[in-house]
Amino acid sequence: MFSAMLGEAWHAMGANRLRTFLTMLGMVIGVSAVVLMMAIGQGAEASVKRSISAMGSNLFVVLSGPPRVAGARSATGNAPSLNVKDANAIGELDDVAGVAPVTMGKSQIVYGSNNWNTDIIGTTPSYLDIRSWGLSAGYAFSDSDIRSATRVALIGKTVAQNIFGEDIDPVGKTIRINQSPFVILGMLDSKGQTLDGRDQDDTIIVPLTTAQRKLFGNQLPGSVRQILVQAESDNVMSILEESMNGLLNQRHNIREGADSDFSVRNLTAIANSAAETARTMSLLLGAIASVSLLVGGIGIMNIMLVSVTERTREIGIRMAIGARQRDILLQFLLEAIMISIVGCLIGIGIGVGGAVLVGIFTQAEIIISSESVLIAFSVAASIGVFFGFYPARMAAMLNPIEALRYQ
Amino acid sequence: MQNQQNIQNNKATKKNVIDVSGLFKEYQTAAGPFPVLKDVNLRIDNGDYVAIMGPSGSGKSTFMNILGCLDKPTKGKYILDGHAVATMEENDVAGVRNKTIGFVFQGFNLLSRSSLLDNVALPLVYSHIDKAERHARAKVLLEKVGLGNHINSRPNQISGGQQQRVAIARALINNPRLILADEPTGNLDSVTSEEIMALFSQLNKEGITIVLVTHETDIAEHAKRQVRFLDGKIVQDTLTNGHVSTNNESSEVI
Ligand SMILES: Nc1ncnc2c1ncn2[C@@H]1O[C@H](COP(=O)(O)OP(=O)(O)O)[C@@H](O)[C@H]1O
Ligand SMILES: [Mg+2]
Numbered sequence: 146m147f148s149a150m151l152g153e154a155w156h157a158m159g160a161n162r163l164r165t166f167l168t169m170l171g172m173v174i175g176v177s178a179v180v181l182m183m184a185i186g187q188g189a190e191a192s193v194k195r196s197i198s199a200m201g202s203n204l205f206v207v208l209s210g211p212p213r214v215a216g217a218r219s220a221t222g223n224a225p226s227l228n229v230k231d232a233n234a235i236g237e238l239d240d241v242a243g244v245a246p247v248t249m250g251k252s253q254i255v256y257g258s259n260n261w262n263t264d265i266i267g268t269t270p271s272y273l274d275i276r277s278w279g280l281s282a283g284y285a286f287s288d289s290d291i292r293s294a295t296r297v298a299l300i301g302k303t304v305a306q307n308i309f310g311e312d313i314d315p316v317g318k319t320i321r322i323n324q325s326p327f328v329i330l331g332m333l334d335s336k337g338q339t340l341d342g343r344d345q346d347d348t349i350i351v352p353l354t355t356a357q358r359k360l361f362g363n364q365l366p367g368s369v370r371q372i373l374v375q376a377e378s379d380n381v382m383s384i385l386e387e388s389m390n391g392l393l394n395q396r397h398n399i400r401e402g403a404d405s406d407f408s409v410r411n412l413t414a415i416a417n418s419a420a421e422t423a424r425t426m427s428l429l430l431g432a433i434a435s436v437s438l439l440v441g442g443i444g445i446m447n448i449m450l451v452s453v454t455e456r457t458r459e460i461g462i463r464m465a466i467g468a469r470q471r472d473i474l475l476q477f478l479l480e481a482i483m484i485s486i487v488g489c490l491i492g493i494g495i496g497v498g499g500a501v502l503v504g505i506f507t508q509a510e511i512i513i514s515s516e517s518v519l520i521a522f523s524v525a526a527s528i529g530v531f532f533g534f535y536p537a538r539m540a541a542m543l544n545p546i547e548a549l550r551y552q
Numbered sequence: 553m554q555n556q557q558n559i560q561n562n563k564a565t566k567k568n569v570i571d572v573s574g575l576f577k578e579y580q581t582a583a584g585p586f587p588v589l590k591d592v593n594l595r596i597d598n599g600d601y602v603a604i605m606g607p608s609g610s611g612k613s614t615f616m617n618i619l620g621c622l623d624k625p626t627k628g629k630y631i632l633d634g635h636a637v638a639t640m641e642e643n644d645v646a647g648v649r650n651k652t653i654g655f656v657f658q659g660f661n662l663l664s665r666s667s668l669l670d671n672v673a674l675p676l677v678y679s680h681i682d683k684a685e686r687h688a689r690a691k692v693l694l695e696k697v698g699l700g701n702h703i704n705s706r707p708n709q710i711s712g713g714q715q716q717r718v719a720i721a722r723a724l725i726n727n728p729r730l731i732l733a734d735e736p737t738g739n740l741d742s743v744t745s746e747e748i749m750a751l752f753s754q755l756n757k758e759g760i761t762i763v764l765v766t767h768e769t770d771i772a773e774h775a776k777r778q779v780r781f782l783d784g785k786i787v788q789d790t791l792t793n794g795h796v797s798t799n800n801e802s803s804e805v806i
Pocket of ligand 1: 579580581586588606607608609610611612613614615
């Protein structure tokens with residue numbers, strides 16, 4: 146019985162191919178849009194999440210300069226109002242898991258005839274712990290390197306590739322940074338991009354004191370651009386933020402109500418809101434795409450209504466030879482579902498193919514989850530049922546003799 | 553004579569296939585209710601062959617549609633094969649149309665997109681019979697009505713007389729007790745009409761009760777009993793010459 150009805154539904158679809166195709170097209174476009182948008186959205190979400198976990202957890206950064214200054218980030222860090230003693234004082238606070246004072250700048254790196262312009266980070270060994278940044282070769286510098294300001298460096302993958310190429314092992318080699326020779330102690334693990342798209346592997350890390358005295362010597366002695374602070378846990382973040390503000394205000398003699406010459410930023414909160422934004426984007430894309438599914442569903446309903454009217458006489462004949470109301474209902478419902486499911490399968494194919502192409506041509510991360518395909522499929526099937534039901538019911542409720550009399 | 557004896561035998565286990573009493577039907581029109589059947593009473597015996605006659609507009613089709621459970625009377629009793637149709641569930645009425653009654657229309661009413669085989673087999677779809685058996689039974693019946701070579705043709709590829717044979721085969725597929733035919737020869741020429749009537753006579757000999765509507769007296773002569781409608785009432789109920797009554801009341805109606 147059911148297989149006979151499936152066969153008939155299939156036949157009915159084939160009876161007017163162009164119309165069936167056009168009806169299906171709505172579904173195809175809707176489903177492929179949903180699959181594609183979800184692939185792009187989920188890909189963006191995943192790459193944001195990866196950047197966040199690469200950043201380290203429960204992080205603050207204390208920046209030199211007054212808070213909420215409009216304009217570029219570099220403007221905030223320019224006035225060197227923080228120093229190593231501030232960092233040490235923060236390290237004494239409760240709930241602090243680690244502190245790393247950071248100074249930074251750009252420099253020309255030379256090895257043999259190759260050169261490369263990159264970011265230099267001057268910091269302490271705790272920086273690597275806080276950012277859970279490991280080494281893929283060699284070893285890190287130590288506190289004694291900080292004390293004696295030795296010329297040693299850790300090199301990021303991008304820099305290494307650009308000045309050494311693939312064949313030479315950088316560890317133990319000597320490079321020139323601003324004309325001074327530096328021995329490479331270790332090679333940093335690859336970190337990928339930051340949330341704002343900077344390549345974190347395009348970096349060289351040197352001891353803080355070396356950077357202050359031998360690379361960026363024009364600054365106040367002991368001053369740092371920023372202090373990276375890691376809290377013990379997520380729940381102490383807000384308490385710690387308050388106590389750091391209090392401590393630094395006191396140390397910098399800033400009166401109540403006056404503007405601070407530093408700012409404390411909760412990096413984890415910023416990152417989380419970026420992740421939230423990515424998720425919202427992903428949902429929004431899906432929602433917009435779903436509207437086209439709805440339009441596809443309305444298209445199906447429209448064509449099924451036409452079909453019921455056209456086939457009124459056929460319905461009458463079927464009833465006259467013993468079709469029950471539910472047989473007629475099922476017949477038209479099956480047709481609607483079949484159109485939407487076939488359309489949906491084609492749409493999934495196009496959506497997946499499109500997502501792969503987008504991935505290839507834009508280098509953007511694309512994630513095609515079986516979940517999103519399943520969602521698209523079940524939504525399409527339910528749309529078939531939902532929009533097919535009214536026309537099918539209309540057919541089933543026809544009076545047999547009036548249906549037979551219909552011309 | 554053989555035939556008459558069969559009917560006489562039936563008398564022993566006598567049973568009305570159709571028992572209609574006090575039947576009224578009015579259509580709702582823009583100009584108000586329009587009465588078409590006005591107190592129709594009729595009993596038809598198992599195995600009988602009844603021709604319903606009467607002028608156009610006298611309510612014959614309306615009456616047939618009610619007998620075929622395609623339409624409902626406004627008032628009155630219709631007992632089909634011992635069951636009061638009025639009290640049946642919609643699904644059971646569909647079952648009656650499927651199994652108890654075979655309806656043959658003037659306009660054939662075949663599905664133009666389906667093959668002859670599928671057309672004949674279609675009622676079996678609604679009685680949940682599997683495909684192999686559906687096709688086997690449909691094939692046997694198409695052979696019986698002389699269309700065994702055309703099972704894969706479409707209705708528009710064969711003549712009107714052949715289409716009516718297909719419709720009759722379809723009506724027969726579920727072994728109904730009753731064939732209802734509303735002007736089955738109305739669209740056919742006289743030679744083809746005779747062939748169709750011969751088919752009905754043969755079916756009646758096989759024991760199927762037949763009620764058919766016709767304008768033409770020579771067609772009606774094939775039946776055992778002739779009932780005449782006029783203005784929504786039965787005005788005459790006679791036996792065709794040479795036939796023996798199987799219905800005690802038939803002659804009283806006049
Ligand atoms: N659906 C309908 N609505 C209104 N009037 C109808 C309808 N069907 C039939 N009639 C009227 O009922 C009368 C009887 O029709 P019908 O039963 O078809 O007669 P017959 O078959 O004897 O020619 C006619 O006057 C016809 O116009
Ligand atoms: Mg008529």
